[in-house]
Amino acid sequence: MKMTPIVRTTTKLVSPFLVTYSVYLMTYGHLSPGGGFQAGVILAVSIVLLITSHGYKRVRKTFKFWEVQLIEGISGAFLVFLGILGVFFGNFFYNFLRGGDVGALLSGGIVPLFNIGVALKVGAAFTFMFYILLRWVERD
Known part of the structure; x- marks a missing residue:
């Protein structure tokens, strides 16, 4: 089904804002509710x-x-690399990065890095599943 120009234009305008909000949740997810999974979705x-x-x-x-x-x-x-790297500093997924004041961007240690990894993994997985479903529907 072909969408109207209004729908196509609106999605072109809304998508960059969604990506920007996703990047915001990836980087600041450890400071407020949200994080990697929500950013990926x-x-x-x-x-x-x-x-x-x-x-x-x-x-x-x-x-x-x-x-x-x-x-x-x-x-x-x-994500596996972050987990294994933590083993060398103490435990699995050990927060080996220190520094920063509470509430600052760099105060989370490896948590922001973990959020970015999870967001990319979840976002790619959902897109990948949607591609596979569309391929299946396209064959019919």
Whole structure:
């Protein structure tokens, strides 16, 4: 089903704000409610909005299937790396980065890094699942 120009224009305008809010939640999620999972879902929603309004084939040219797989794999490896790196400093996922005042951006140690990894993993996984579902529907 082809969407109207109003829907397509609106999603083009809204998607950058969703991505910006997702990046905000990734970086400041340890200071307020929110964090990696919520940021990843919002990131995936911005792509899903573009897919539903502009069509799978058009968006697939910009956000390629293999790129989404690569982002998911790298972010998963990054999370495992953070966990294993913590073992060398004490325990699994040990918060080995110190510093910063309470409430400051750098006060969370590895938590902001973990939020970024989780957000990219969740966002890529939801986008990847949506791509797979659309491929399945496209065959029928």
